Amino acid sequence: MRMDFNMQRVVQALGRSVKSLANPGLWGWSLLPALVLLATAFIIWKVKGEVNWAWLFRFDWDENSGSVRFFVGDPSFWKLLMRITLRNFSFSPLYLFLTLIASVCALPCLLDKLVEREYPHLFAKDERVILPLLNSLAATFIVVFIWIAGVFLSCFFIGYHQLTEVPSFGFYMLCFVWFMLMPVLLLAWLNRESFVFACLLSYATETEKREICRRHALPLFMLGLILALLAYLPILNLLIPGFAALAYAHYCLEALRQLRDEALVSVMQGE
DSSP states (O other): OOOOOOTHHHHHHHHHHHHHTTSHHHHHHHTHHHHHHHHHHHHHHHHHSOOOHHHHTTOOOOTTTTOOOOOTTSHHHHHHHHHHHHHHHHHHHHHHHHHHHIIIIIHHHHHHHHHHHHOTTOOOOOOOTHHHHHHHHHHHHHHHHHHHHHHHHHHHHHHHHHHHOOOOHHHHHHHIIIIIIHHHHHHHHHHHHHHHHHHHHTTSOHHHHHHHHHHTHHHHHHHHHHHHHHTTSTTHHHHHHHHHHHHHHHHHHHHHHHHHHHHHHHHHHHO
């Protein structure tokens, strides 16, 4: 069986998701993770008396920490690198919480409404509600483990380089990959692992799940990567997890429909 590397499917899923936001029922459920987080933050603010709202909305990037005018040999460069690293990794817990709410609470309702409106030929199976939760928790645990290891390794790399003072191009590339790309790649992987399983659980057979995950592995990851990058923008960081659930629902349901159409055509040609 072939693998699908067509990125047009990713663009189509994003476009359909944007159009779906015109439906109040769909955008209402896509806002659920953000509303839960804001309600939690409001309760903490009432009880504790303070909440870092700037960090919550990602408006805490001051002029000095966002500057890139430092030279590599300047100690200020390493302070900047450390701040960028901690900021990227510190964003992960917030996104993990929102993704967990989106995959467990918002996605099932989004799927029901999408199937009713656009995929009426798909029928849901009776599956355990706890399975998406366990899958999301497992993916979250893996990301948290790598995230914690990343923070310690980041501190070690920067501290070791400052002590040895032996700059090298390879070290700078390693810093760039680990400090800048790793958090984004982790969130992209989390998007795919959390949403794809939950989308296909109630509508696809085991064979169809394996085929879709194998054939669409790269587009599904690229969809998660695009959404992870958008999640680093202020305010959008709260909205992207719910939108990601909608985008993955569109992609997976459309992939399932096309897979079944191909199977039907093959049967008819065989006859």
